[in-house]
Amino acid sequence: MTGKLRILVVDDEQVILDSARKILGSDLTVLTAPDAEAASQLLAAEAPDIVISDLVLPGASGMKLLDNALEHDPGLVIILTTGFSTVENAVAALKHGAFDFLPKPFTCDELLSSVARARRAVELRLTLGARGPGERGEFHLGVQTWARPERDGTVLLGVTEKELRTLERIEGVELPEIGAELRQGGRLVTLLTSDGLAHGMWSPLGGRVLAVNNALKDAPELLRDASNGARFVARIQPSDLDGELPNLIES
Amino acid sequence: MTSKISHKLIVGVAGVAIVIIGVFAWVILDSQQRLLLSDLERSANQLSATIKSSTRDDMMLNRPEAVQGIISTIGAQDGIEKVRIFNKEGRIILSTDPEDAGKMVDKKTEACYVCHTADQPLERVPVSERVRIFKTAQGVSTFGIIDPIYNEKGCWQSSCHAHPKSQTVLGVLDITMSMADVERAAREGRARLVTFALIAVFATGLMIYWLVGRVVLQPVRRIAAVTRKVAEGDLSQKVDVRTSDEIGKLGESFNDMMQKLADAQRQLLQANKLASVGRLAAGVAHEINNPLTGVLTYSSFLLKRAGKDSELKDDLDVIVRETKRCREIVKGLLDFSRQSVSERHPVPVNDIVHDACRIVKNPLSTQKTTIVLNLGENLPLIHADASRMQQVLVNLLVNAGDAMPEEKGGTITVTTDLVDDAGLGGASQGPREAVRIRVADTGSGIEKKDLDKIFEPFFSTKGTRGNGLGLAIVWGIIEGHGGRLTVESEVGKGTTFTILVPVARPLTAESRNRPLP
Ligand SMILES: Nc1ncnc2c1ncn2[C@@H]1O[C@H](COP(=O)(O)OP(=O)(O)OP(=O)(O)O)[C@@H](O)[C@H]1O
Ligand SMILES: [Mg+2]
Numbered sequence: 113m114t115g116k117l118r119i120l121v122v123d124d125e126q127v128i129l130d131s132a133r134k135i136l137g138s139d140l141t142v143l144t145a146p147d148a149e150a151a152s153q154l155l156a157a158e159a160p161d162i163v164i165s166d167l168v169l170p171g172a173s174g175m176k177l178l179d180n181a182l183e184h185d186p187g188l189v190i191i192l193t194t195g196f197s198t199v200e201n202a203v204a205a206l207k208h209g210a211f212d213f214l215p216k217p218f219t220c221d222e223l224l225s226s227v228a229r230a231r232r233a234v235e236l237r238l239t240l241g242a243r244g245p246g247e248r249g250e251f252h253l254g255v256q257t258w259a260r261p262e263r264d265g266t267v268l269l270g271v272t273e274k275e276l277r278t279l280e281r282i283e284g285v286e287l288p289e290i291g292a293e294l295r296q297g298g299r300l301v302t303l304l305t306s307d308g309l310a311h312g313m314w315s316p317l318g319g320r321v322l323a324v325n326n327a328l329k330d331a332p333e334l335l336r337d338a339s340n341g342a343r344f345v346a347r348i349q350p351s352d353l354d355g356e357l358p359n360l361i362e363s
Numbered sequence: 364m365t366s367k368i369s370h371k372l373i374v375g376v377a378g379v380a381i382v383i384i385g386v387f388a389w390v391i392l393d394s395q396q397r398l399l400l401s402d403l404e405r406s407a408n409q410l411s412a413t414i415k416s417s418t419r420d421d422m423m424l425n426r427p428e429a430v431q432g433i434i435s436t437i438g439a440q441d442g443i444e445k446v447r448i449f450n451k452e453g454r455i456i457l458s459t460d461p462e463d464a465g466k467m468v469d470k471k472t473e474a475c476y477v478c479h480t481a482d483q484p485l486e487r488v489p490v491s492e493r494v495r496i497f498k499t500a501q502g503v504s505t506f507g508i509i510d511p512i513y514n515e516k517g518c519w520q521s522s523c524h525a526h527p528k529s530q531t532v533l534g535v536l537d538i539t540m541s542m543a544d545v546e547r548a549a550r551e552g553r554a555r556l557v558t559f560a561l562i563a564v565f566a567t568g569l570m571i572y573w574l575v576g577r578v579v580l581q582p583v584r585r586i587a588a589v590t591r592k593v594a595e596g597d598l599s600q601k602v603d604v605r606t607s608d609e610i611g612k613l614g615e616s617f618n619d620m621m622q623k624l625a626d627a628q629r630q631l632l633q634a635n636k637l638a639s640v641g642r643l644a645a646g647v648a649h650e651i652n653n654p655l656t657g658v659l660t661y662s663s664f665l666l667k668r669a670g671k672d673s674e675l676k677d678d679l680d681v682i683v684r685e686t687k688r689c690r691e692i693v694k695g696l697l698d699f700s701r702q703s704v705s706e707r708h709p710v711p712v713n714d715i716v717h718d719a720c721r722i723v724k725n726p727l728s729t730q731k732t733t734i735v736l737n738l739g740e741n742l743p744l745i746h747a748d749a750s751r752m753q754q755v756l757v758n759l760l761v762n763a764g765d766a767m768p769e770e771k772g773g774t775i776t777v778t779t780d781l782v783d784d785a786g787l788g789g790a791s792q793g794p795r796e797a798v799r800i801r802v803a804d805t806g807s808g809i810e811k812k813d814l815d816k817i818f819e820p821f822f823s824t825k826g827t828r829g830n831g832l833g834l835a836i837v838w839g840i841i842e843g844h845g846g847r848l849t850v851e852s853e854v855g856k857g858t859t860f861t862i863l864v865p866v867a868r869p870l871t872a873e874s875r876n877r878p879l880p
Contacts, residue, residue: 123653125653125654125656125657127653127654127656127657128653128656128657128660130657131656131657131660131661131664132660134660134661134664135660135664168649193656195648195649195652216652216653216655216656217652217653217655217656217657217658217659217660217686217690217693218656218659218660219659219660219663219683219687220659220660220661220663220664220666220667221663221667223660291718291721291722293750293753320750351748351749351750
């Protein structure tokens with residue numbers, strides 16, 4: 113890879129394009145497009161490595177743009193931004209092959225976290241579409257998190273191996289509280305990495321937290337340890353398993 | 364329509380009255396007639412007896428002129444038409460009417476056929492058969508009575524004229540009397556009676572008209588008037604119930620219905636308000652998110668770059684913090700707009716209460732507020748979305764905690780029990796029961812004027828500490844469960860929120876008594 117990575121930001125709000133350029137401009141080549149049509153042209157002409165796009169765009173939906181772009185270049189790393197009201201759509205977007213989504217309004221750090229992981233994904237040439245080495249019986253939210261239904265009706269949740277590869281050394285975890293209610297597409301866990309970023313991970317399912325993997329508090333890097341069964345983040349009692357599983361990718 | 368009912372009623376009742384009064388009149392007229400006739404009969408009988416006894420001696424002595432004299436004297440009396448004596452051959456031997464003298468009749472005439480119908484003529488016939496009523500050639504109603512003159516010792520022993528001893532009937536005394544007087548009396552009686560009957564029918568009709576108007580029509584009109592007002596949209600109308608009869612009951616159930624309707628409308632209104640606020644919230648959130656993103660990214664970016672410049676850093680901190688607060692408000696709005704009740708399962712209500720209490724326990728204990736649980740045992744499961752119901756209780760508990768006096772704190776009592784379904788939407792499924800959850804606090808209470816507003820989105824008395832969405836969300840969730848939420852409050856004493864949630868399965872008497880498998 114020579115030179116800077118190129119990122120295309122698509123949003124109908126100028127202020128968001130400007131702030132993206134300001135925040136990301138120092139490390140990346142930032143291209144911007146105000147609508148789906150301009151975005152398509154730039155995609156074809158400039159072949160960016162990363163795309164950040166709003167789900168709701170004038171012209172065509174971000175989802176459509178996502179489908180078209182991925183068809184053209186399956187290796188493209190796409191981050192979708194979205195208002196809260198379309199969290200469900202965002203979950204669907206992850207199923208369609210988006211790398212991450214950022215609920216608006218987001219902070220500078222949240223944007224940096226997502227973009228940092230996207231850059232790693234590009235550098236590692238993580239192919240998002242292909243099935244990962246996930247275990248049978250696992251359900252994935254995009255490439256980010258997994259859910260594994262257990263026999264007793266509870267579900268284990270964790271972060272995928274692919275996602276972990278995009279992270280620097282993990283130095284801390286912010287686990288959910290026992291008894292808390294998680295929502296599909298809501299926050300599952302926050303991972304603090306050595307580059308000073310905090311990476312929020314989206315929960316693949318909604319439900320009540322029954323237990324958390326407390327071992328991670330002292331040894332966050334255990335999360336990567338595929339050899340033992342301690343990779344999980346939390347065990348939940350799902351609230352609507354049948355309704356939410358179809359939004360996930362079965363491995 | 365009401366006038367038609369009254370017409371029908373009046374016509375019906377008047378018809379019945381006419382028939383009854385008519386039958387009465389007829390019976391009375393008939394018996395009156397009988398009375399008159401029997402009077403007539405009796406006096407005629409007496410008359411004939413008198414004639415017979417007074418003429419007996421003259422007959423015996425065969426003095427027809429003397430007999431004729433007596434008969435004429437009697438026959439001259441008022442009302443007596445004719446007095447005739449027939450002999451056995453049918454000859455009129457004596458009569459008050461000189462023209463009749465010597466006329467012959469046969470056994471078929473009215474004076475004779477009473478006895479001469481059968482082969483063997485009758486010797487004696489009762490009075491009732493001896494009388495007859497007929498019309499003369501002049502069309503005058505006439506009453507006749509015959510009195511047979513029997514053979515007796517003096518007659519057959521008499522030398523003058525021979526009546527053989529074997530003869531039983533010597534002749535017949537026939538008296539006819541005009542019935543003009545009797546008929547006039549009857550006519551007058553009938554006229555009086557008919558007049559009376561007509562008056563009675565008319566009076567009954569009037570009375571019924573009045574009664575129907577007063578007892579049926581007026582109340583029905585009152586109800587109808589209220590109904591019209593209601594139809595025009597005024598749901599506050601009430602029927603003035605004055606009686607405890609069926610119409611009073613009708614009025615009562617009408618009022619009851621109005622109450623339910625008003626309740627339903629209020630709930631509908633609230634639900635509609637919530638729905639439109641939900642849509643509004645989603646729209647506002649979407650619009651506001653973009654500028655908010657600009658502010659948040661810029662300010663957090665600047666904050667990052669501010670480095671050690673502490674004064675600038677502090678200012679930027681404020682901006683980022685406040686923008687994040689905006690983000691939370693928008694998030695709350697969206698949560699509210701999305702508050703669908705997703706998955707309902709049979710769940711134990713007391714578990715939900717316990718979980719909710721666990722969540723609020725810490726913050727409440729720092730406020731010196733204690734929670735007292737008063738949970739019913741063996742309650743049936745409720746059909747509910749557990750996490751939503753928990754959200755409801757947490758909201759109510761937090762509000763109760765907020766209402767407590769700052770220093771002193773207070774007590775929150777949570778009660779669960781089973782009650783008869785008080786009109787929860789399920790009438791078609793027979794008798795149902797509901798679980799009642801009450802959250803009672805000893806806090807500040809809510810002013811009357813605010814009671815109607817507390818469920819409205821954005822109504823809050825807590826300034827920046829409250830968004831006023833808590834109870835709106837609670838309402839929406841309970842609504843989504845087909846439940847009921849009510850509040851009672853007294854300023855200075857405290858507030859009680861009451862929730863009714865349908866039980867998981869309708870319990871019939873049968874299924875309850877059946878042993879569990
Ligand atoms: N238990 C209570 N005692 C007294 N007042 C109450 C009680 N519960 C609610 N209220 C009144 O009703 C208002 C609305 O309550 P609601 O929960 O909807 O909003 P909030 O508590 O002000 O804000 P939010 O719950 O969104 O943070 C409150 O501001 C308060 O005035
Ligand atoms: Mg509240």
